[in-house]
Amino acid sequence: MPQPQRIVIIGAGLGGASAAAALREGGYPGEVVVLGGESHRPYELPALSKGLLLGETDEPDWVRDEDFYRQHDIDLRLGTVATRVELGARLVLDGHGGEHRFDKLLLATGSRPRALPVPGADLTGVHTLRTLDDALTLRSEFARVNQVVIIGAGWIGTEVAAAARKHEVDVTVVDRLPAPLLPVLGPEIASVFQDLHTLHGVRWRLDNGITGLTGGPDGVHGVRLADGTELPAELVLVAVGVKPRADLAHAAGLELSDDGGVAVDAALRTSGPDIYAVGDIAAQFHPRYDRRVRVEHWANAKNQGAHVAQNLAGAHEPYLNSPYFFSDQYDLGCEYRGLANLDTDRLVVRGDLAGRRFIAFWVRDGHVQAAMNVNDWDHGDALKRIVDGQLAVDDDTLTKGDLSSLG
Missing domain, CATH: 3.50.50.60 (FAD/NAD(P)-binding domain)
Incomplete structure (x- = not known):
């Protein structure tokens, strides 16, 4: 299959910028256009509620250095909001009246905070x-x-x-x-x-x-x-959750998922020809879980963006990563891997809950579906292997055994 000559990415957040960077680093020679509504160059979100809000830093983690986009011939158009996608014409229209032809299109539009439907929600403050x-x-x-x-x-x-x-x-x-x-x-x-x-x-x-x-x-x-x-x-x-920004996809006639995301296959391809979606909006049919999964976390946008680049360039490789996120609150740091179902999964705890140093496992039919390490930084690689493999591990091994030997 010949490579597309022009790829347009709607969304200059982590997913879209990661895809653009991976295209260039993978040797893609064609045009890459990235449309983003904000005036800031692409940045990652975790620091907003952590280091930046705490006052530990004055800047977010930028996806790439300021000169990266120019040096890699990525046409980054900030302050440019896509307003319509015309599938038949393979065209994206923007709020400035611009028209952007594409051979392949990536939707990385992210999500918006849900509004509070009560009187006074629009007050200053x-x-x-x-x-x-x-x-x-x-x-x-x-x-x-x-x-x-x-x-x-x-x-x-x-x-x-x-x-x-x-x-x-x-x-x-x-x-x-x-x-x-x-x-x-x-x-x-x-x-x-x-x-x-x-x-x-x-x-x-x-x-x-x-x-x-x-x-x-x-x-x-x-x-x-x-x-x-x-x-x-x-x-x-x-802070009552977010809603996927799927308006463009809906207006263009693309298939949506039950939760309002954009339905994509295992390779992150939508129902539209040559159109893909990543990040918060992507409701992926995930081979590991045999169902649609939509994840609203930083690592998902980053990893899906980097992965989809090869598919935009002509491949059709499934995205197989397990969900992952982290949080820092006071002196507690944690990482969560996998996808638990609290209605069906059994909790197994290793360590000390009261002392806030432990690992929580969610187990279904003897197989580990998800794990969260709290103030425990020695077992991250082992937990990734256990969760990615959905390994069958007995409770004694989870609570007392050598986790590094598993997987």
């Missing part, structure tokens, strides 16, 4: 965290305000809570669920994170919904809960 500018604004606000309410006790909500406490801001976290991170970790591991935050002064209002935000022309004043109480707030962070 109500924030989300998704971009570099969002993080810089939040950090600046932490130096000014005293009372912050975080709506949502997922990874972003808990990481921002940790950062706000470092800035000595009073923090209350609200969530409909009875524990933070519950849908991902289950009650036993979730309690480790809840206790850690409580130890550092975070207040919880769990098992509680939001009916509205109160305030006036000067901004938000409070958060009204479903039980009728009102929490005072000078700043509110809405």
